[in-house]
Amino acid sequence: MGCALSGTGLDPGKAAGDVNGPVPRSEAAGSELIASDSDPPLPLSEQQKELIRQSWVVLHQDIARVGIIMFIRLFETHPECKDVFFLFRDIDDLQQLKMSKELQSHGLRVMSFIEKSVARLEQEDKLEQLAFELGRSHCRYNAPPKYYEYVGVQFIAVVKPILKEKWTANVEEAWEGLFDYLTWTMKRGYHDAEQSNNINQSSHTKRRAQSGLKANQNAV
Numbered sequence: 041m042g043c044a045l046s047g048t049g050l051d052p053g054k055a056a057g058d059v060n061g062p063v064p065r066s067e068a069a070g071s072e073l074i075a076s077d078s079d080p081p082l083p084l085s086e087q088q089k090e091l092i093r094q095s096w097v098v099l100h101q102d103i104a105r106v107g108i109i110m111f112i113r114l115f116e117t118h119p120e121c122k123d124v125f126f127l128f129r130d131i132d133d134l135q136q137l138k139m140s141k142e143l144q145s146h147g148l149r150v151m152s153f154i155e156k157s158v159a160r161l162e163q164e165d166k167l168e169q170l171a172f173e174l175g176r177s178h179c180r181y182n183a184p185p186k187y188y189e190y191v192g193v194q195f196i197a198v199v200k201p202i203l204k205e206k207w208t209a210n211v212e213e214a215w216e217g218l219f220d221y222l223t224w225t226m227k228r229g230y231h232d233a234e235q236s237n238n239i240n241q242s243s244h245t246k247r248r249a250q251s252g253l254k255a256n257q258n259a260v
């Protein structure tokens with residue numbers, strides 16, 4: 041099958057489901073799913089996928105450092121993002137934050153996700169599911185979608201000097217394309233989880249109202 045990653049025809053709304061797997065956007069549309077904040081990203085070409093894989097061979101040797109610097113830069117440029125992390129929101133000194141074990145392990149988790157994504161460039165179903173579920177978990181973390189694209193920008197700024205002359209406009213475009221795809225899919229996951237929460241909440245409120253009504257009727 042194809043997807044927004046390869047552009048070979050997958051319905052971009054495919055991953056709108058949850059427990060029973062993705063459902064077509066047409067089905068989800070009835071439930072007013074906010075599919076994404078923008079149009080589907082441009083597909084990655086085979087050449088771009090290859091550029092990503094080749095550059096990852098170099099980058100993955102440095103993942104711990106890239107993960108930390110990327111987040112320190114994110115907090116410098118967008119301090120509001122730090123408030124989402126309750127473990128570091130009270131640490132104002134970015135130098136101190138750099139040494140924090142929590143930030144180090146968080147950076148590594150994010151970089152491992154990038155590593156998994158690179159490994160799944162040819163397994164589009166799996167990649168889509170992975171990013172979609174990640175978006176759903178970010179809804180639990182209260183990390184809003186408007187921040188996601190900042191991560192790709194910082195990632196590129198950090199890895200550029202590591203790759204030196206191997207970094208070209210084409211490599212940059214390829215990584216931008218991958219981050220566009222990941223953030224777009226994460227946003228859909230986030231909105232899907234948000235919507236399930238709203239539905240669960242409103243049926244919970246309804247049930248409470250109904251049981252309150254019954255209790256009142258019995259009391260009369």
Ligand code: HEM
Nearest residue numbers: 121124125146149150153174177181183187188191192223
């Ligand atoms: C491309 C963008 C991003 C990627 C790929 C990403 C990836 C991840 C990953 C892999 C985890 C580990 C837990 C899990 O697998 O569910 C995680 C956790 C988390 N992320 Fe993100 N993230 C991104 C953007 C953001 C942004 C912008 C924020 C906040 C403004 C954020 C806040 C969090 C929080 C609060 C957690 C849970 C705490 C933790 O694991 O340390 N994420 N993220």
